[in-house]
Amino acid sequence: MNANIDPIRHQVSELHQELVRYDLVVWTAGNVSARIPGEDLFVIKPSGVPYDELSPQSMIVCDLDGNVVEGDHSPSSDTAAHAYVYRHMPEVGGVVHTHSTFACAWAARGEAVPCVLTAMADEFGAEIPIGPFALIGDDSIGRGIVDTLKSHRSPAVLMRNHGVFTIGKDAKAAVKAAVMCEDVARTVHISRQLGEPLPIAQADIDSLHFRYQNVYGQHPEAR
Secondary structure (H helix, E strand, C coil), X not given: CCCCHHHHHHHHHHHHHHHHHCCCCCXXXXXXXXXXXXXXXXXXXXXXXXXXXXXXXXXXXXXXXCCEEECCCCECXXXXXXXXXXXXXXCCCEEEEECCHHXXXXXXHCCCECCCCHHHHHHCCCCECEECCCCECECHHHHHHHHHXXXXXXXXXEECCCEEEEEECCXXXXXXHHHHHHHHHHHHHHHHHHCCCCCCCHHHHHHHHHHHHHCCCCCHHHC
C-alpha cells in the first residue's frame, strides 16, 4: 500500500459527515468513495455501519473490480457501481450516492430536473438527467451512471426509482454536486407548485457554466 491511502481514508470518512450535515442521508444509507491516486484502488464506506461510528480505520480499500483489498468490514452494497464508474471514467476521482428527499422525488417520477436556475447552469451546465432503473448488487447501476453521464455535462444523475449518484474530479467535488443537486431539486419543485418555471436560453446556460467552471472563485495558479 502506498502513502496516499491514509489521507484518502481520512478524507472519505470526514466527507460522509457532510452527507449528514446537509440532510442527504438517513440511517446508514448513502456512501462516498474516492480513487487512490496512482493506484487502481478506491476507498469506500463499509456496509450498514451508522454514520456516527465511521472512522478512517473503518473505510474499505477495494480494487477497480470491487474486490476488498484492505478492511475489516464488508464494503458498501453500491461498491460494484462505484467500481464500474472508476473503470470506465478514468477522469473521475470521487463518487457519491444519496437518497436525498427532493432529488429522489424526481427520480421516483422518472423526470429530469430542468435547468431553470442560474445555480444549475453554474454547477451542472444542463438538466440533471434521469438514468435507467437498475437493481443493486452487480454493476448494472454503474453501467447506467456511465451511459447517462459519459456524454453529459452534469456531474449528477437521478437513477430512476432509486436516488442520486454524483461524480467529481475528487470526492469533495462529488459531495458538492450531491449537495447542489438536492438544493436545486427542492427549489425547482417548489417553483412548479407556483407555475411553470421559465427556461434559460442554451447560450446563457453555456456562458454561465463556462464562467463558473473557469472564472468563479480563487485560482492561485493564474496569479
